[in-house]
Amino acid sequence: MLALSLAKSTPPVSRVFISLAFGLLVFVALEAMAEQAASSGGIGGERDTRHRVGLGDSRENYESSSFVTHSEAIVPLVLPNTVLEEGANQGGIHEALEFRLGLPPLKGGLRPEEVALGRALFFDRRLSANATLSCGMCHIPEQGFTQNELATPVGHEGRSVRRNAPSLYNVAFRENLFLDGRESSLENQVWSPLLAANEMANDSRAEVIARIAAMPEYGHQFANLYEEGLTERTLSLALASYQRSLVAGTSPFDLWYFGAASGDGTTGHSGNRDSSEHRGRLARADFSPEAEKGFVIFLQAGCAACHTLESHSAMFADGRFHNTGVGFRRENADKQPHRVQLAPGIYIKPSVSLETEVLSDQGRSEVTGNKSDRWRYRTPTLRNVSATAPYMHDGSIPNLKEVIAFYNEGGGGDPQQDARIRPLGLTASEQDSLIAFLESLRAPSIDLLAQQARAGGIGDLR
């Protein structure tokens, strides 16, 4: 949107320059990701290897013209012997909703038919102005409902989007939406990507409604579900409803800490249990001793001050905005690379200077207008974090190992950053334990959510 408004207000020659600069920036971003990937064994290198898709493309040897991609295609995650229950085609919310240990109560019920309708719309590319881009292409189910391979997504006609796409797991429990918290309701939120010129690029809400109204498969579904049929309001209700169904708790950590599934009659977290009791529960709950060690370090290092736990649930996020120095680091990064890699083995030397101001991101201060909120971003949840690389608001950190190294070094080094972000002096093995803990926050049901995302027909597939 920023790019477009700038382009409108500048003379034609600069416009050409700006679009060129934008194109190049996309490539610069891609190249930076590729380099990080090559040095870290792949953006998705930390993902569970049992995952059949979305492992990422390490782009090793990308600089050679004989490069061959190792990306796995995005295919449905249905395993050979898996028979999806009938409910799955209706949105399949029942199974997934069982994985809620450790999460707060879900407010308001979910209607399977409404979830199913929202799901079909979420993956329907015809919701974008030129019928190319669905919500599900930036929030990819097999890639943690984000994109594992891009730091920041590419939207309508290749336009760059300045922030990393947040994962939508457990979005039902988020009070502030967007990384600067400028929105608070999922129902209102949907209009932002639908209308943003660099995302789905529709001109108006009415245009979106008119287009969907012309699709034969949706009319009766809206009519069955809502008295008023298809309207701006009911479209947003359906999309929000699907997103609310993406709950993903009952991780190994939850089984250990909140304990309901231990089957031994204990009621879960007490904080006073002795370590022998801990050990017994660990074996049952698949929460490794190393992850437990990591949890202790997590508490000692002060991570839980912002990535919070409550007594009956834990979102690992306080709903507030903090400056960890990522914005500062981004602003100070070298913005003028000498050469840009366009494709395997093909480089160009940009003869223009790359204007990056248009991608500037001030964080929370854009919403409040307070200077002191510059570069503050919403604390992200750490649930399922091992599935949602890359990290931070700009996707600048490719894997958890480097996130932990970032914190261990004291954050991004902004003199204004939160005082709690300071050098930690953790040993390599302590850092590994911290990662094991973060991995233990992964819900087993996320594969099910990906499966259900692809179950049943999507309008575009007729």
Ligand code: HEC
């Ligand atoms: C071009 C890629 C792209 C498309 C298409 C897209 N999104 Fe997003 N989405 C993003 C990015 C990037 C953000 C973060 C923006 C920000 O914080 O300023 C985001 C944020 C969100 C959020 C807020 C999540 C949070 O944690 O605060 C929700 C919800 C969401 N998108 C849902 C949708 C829905 C529904 C659609 C389809 C109508 C959609 N998105 C289409 C990229 C995309």
Ligand code: HEC
């Ligand atoms: C002062 C509050 C604060 C503290 C303390 C803190 N964090 Fe964060 N954390 C944040 C914020 C804010 C972000 C997002 C920054 C951004 O988007 O640029 C973040 C991002 C992250 C991410 C990336 C998540 C994602 O989806 O992008 C991880 C992982 C993380 N923190 C783990 C930790 C660990 C481990 C510790 C302790 C060593 C810690 N944090 C301490 C506030 C904090």
